Amino acid sequence: MYVCICRAVSEKAVKREISAGACSVRALKDRLGLGSVCGRCVPDARSMIQQASAQQPIPLAALSQSMANAA
């Protein structure tokens, strides 16, 4: 199933990147291009990140990098 139809990004690809440390929509956009066209996939991607972070702690290095990128 696709999360981002515009960029053909699958749910599997999003989960893989989240497991690899992507802890923000921006990180997913940088890695996969998700959310870079119409943006309709952003709420679903955000929800997937929140679900993953609730299930397992986000690696501190990934969190620090995400916060640095947001600044």
Ligand code: FES
């Ligand atoms: S569905 Fe992801 S940018 Fe359009």
